[in-house]
Amino acid sequence: MSMSTELTMWADGELHSRYNMSATYLVEPINSKECNVNYAGISAQVNLDTHSCTCRQFDLDHIPCAHAIAACRFYNISYWVVPNHIHDKVVLPPKTRRPIGRPRKVRISSGGEGKHTSRCSRCGQYGHNRKTCK
Numbered sequence: 817m818s819m820s821t822e823l824t825m826w827a828d829g830e831l832h833s834r835y836n837m838s839a840t841y842l843v844e845p846i847n848s849k850e851c852n853v854n855y856a857g858i859s860a861q862v863n864l865d866t867h868s869c870t871c872r873q874f875d876l877d878h879i880p881c882a883h884a885i886a887a888c889r890f891y892n893i894s895y896w897v898v899p900n901h902i903h904d905k906v907v908l909p910p911k912t913r914r915p916i917g918r919p920r921k922v923r924i925s926s927g928g929e930g931k932h933t934s935r936c937s938r939c940g941q942y943g944h945n946r947k948t949c950k
Contacts, residue, residue: 827879834882841886851890853883862887878902 823831844852849864860883861870868874873881880888888894933942938949 830877830879834880835885837882838886838889841882843886843890845890848891851887853886855882864888864891864893 840855842854844854846852846861851862853860853862860881862874862883863869864884864887867880867884869881869883871881871883874884934945935942936944936949937946
């Protein structure tokens with residue numbers, strides 16, 4: 817399936833994976849725009865007029881879930897049109913500025929690493945070095 821979409825790579829990938837999952841779903845029509853979609857003993861009710869599904873994934877992502885795609889395939893309709901309020905938005909990368917000064921040479925250690933203690937090359941004990949050895 818090749819699509820030329822105006823979606824982000826994540827949304828396009830989600831749409832492709834959900835499309836592939838929907839191929840094995842069983843659709844039972846209720847009326848012209850509602851149906852029950854069954855898969856592996858799990859049932860979801862899809863309403864194509866209100867763009868909703870009982871799995872709530874369609875409502876939260878605003879990208880059709882696999883159940884909604886299976887219902888659209890059953891009714892042979894286009895399963896998603898990008899809404900105008902989303903299509904008209906221009907998304908730009910965040911404005912960032914490079915911090916002033918020379919870049920850090922030593923990396924910042926994470927919380928679980930703890931402090932690195934030095935070992936003396938003269939006496940072999942920890943906590944000091946050769947220069948401060950007594």
